[in-house]
Amino acid sequence: MNRVCEEHLSLDLARIDLRPGATRRLPRIHAHDLEWQPHAFGGYVRGYGLRWVSAAYACNGDTVRVSVSEGAKDRTVHRSTHVLSLIEAPNVVGGTRTWFDCPCCRRYARVMFYRGGSFRCRTCANLKHRSTVTFKTQRKEARVAEISRALAGSGKMFDPLPIGRPKYMRKAREAALRAEHARLRKDLGMTSTPPAHTPAPGVTANMIKVARLLGWEG
Ligand SMILES: [Zn+2]
Numbered sequence: 371m372n373r374v375c376e377e378h379l380s381l382d383l384a385r386i387d388l389r390p391g392a393t394r395r396l397p398r399i400h401a402h403d404l405e406w407q408p409h410a411f412g413g414y415v416r417g418y419g420l421r422w423v424s425a426a427y428a429c430n431g432d433t434v435r436v437s438v439s440e441g442a443k444d445r446t447v448h449r450s451t452h453v454l455s456l457i458e459a460p461n462v463v464g465g466t467r468t469w470f471d472c473p474c475c476r477r478y479a480r481v482m483f484y485r486g487g488s489f490r491c492r493t494c495a496n497l498k499h500r501s502t503v504t505f506k507t508q509r510k511e512a513r514v515a516e517i518s519r520a521l522a523g524s525g526k527m528f529d530p531l532p533i534g535r536p537k538y539m540r541k542a543r544e545a546a547l548r549a550e551h552a553r554l555r556k557d558l559g560m561t562s563t564p565p566a567h568t569p570a571p572g573v574t575a576n577m578i579k580v581a582r583l584l585g586w587e588g
Pocket residue numbers: 472473474475476477490491492493494495
């Protein structure tokens with residue numbers, strides 16, 4: 371069950387061309403663009419029957435006609451046509467604005483989502499924004515990887531951060547990122563300390579002491 375807005379075909383009035391007669395193609399959505407989603411029972415599922423979805427739309431002023439093609443896992447393609455009605459409503463600040471008229475709840479919507487064979491508003495399609503469905507742990511793990519990449523590390527969650535600061539990064543920023551990294555690792559139960567940095571041959575204890583005094587070591 372993927373129930374995230376970002377993974378569904380959508381029509382956004384702020385982005386689509388509403389000029390009568392305009393025909394446009396929406397970017398195709400591929401199954402491999404979709405992320406793993408947290409499952410209600412704690413695991414992760416990837417329950418799509420589709421390999422890709424694509425669509426083209428045309429406006430005539432009062433309606434938007436959308437042709438949807440869905441490529442199923444068994445390599446068959448299913449095509450369908452949908453007519454979405456537009457509604458002109460007065461703006462708070464004056465003038466009017468065009469909205470979609472959700473066929474399900476009759477409320478005005480700026481974005482319509484294609485789910486389960488029809489276009490509906492986000493509420494009726496029962497979709498959530500990705501940021502609200504992602505597990506806390508998942509978000510933290512992603513942040514650990516992000517910090518690692520920012521500090522020119524491997525970007526892998528379990529790898530220790532590299533020593534030293536990337537060019538152009540301020541010292542305060544580096545310190546903040548390292549502190550956040552350590553805190554997140556602790557939160558995630560990754561208590562293992564990174565392997566001790568072994569000095570290169572020929573580096574004496576005194577040299578390390580001097581380097582530390584000069585603040586060269588990360
Ligand atoms: Zn609705």
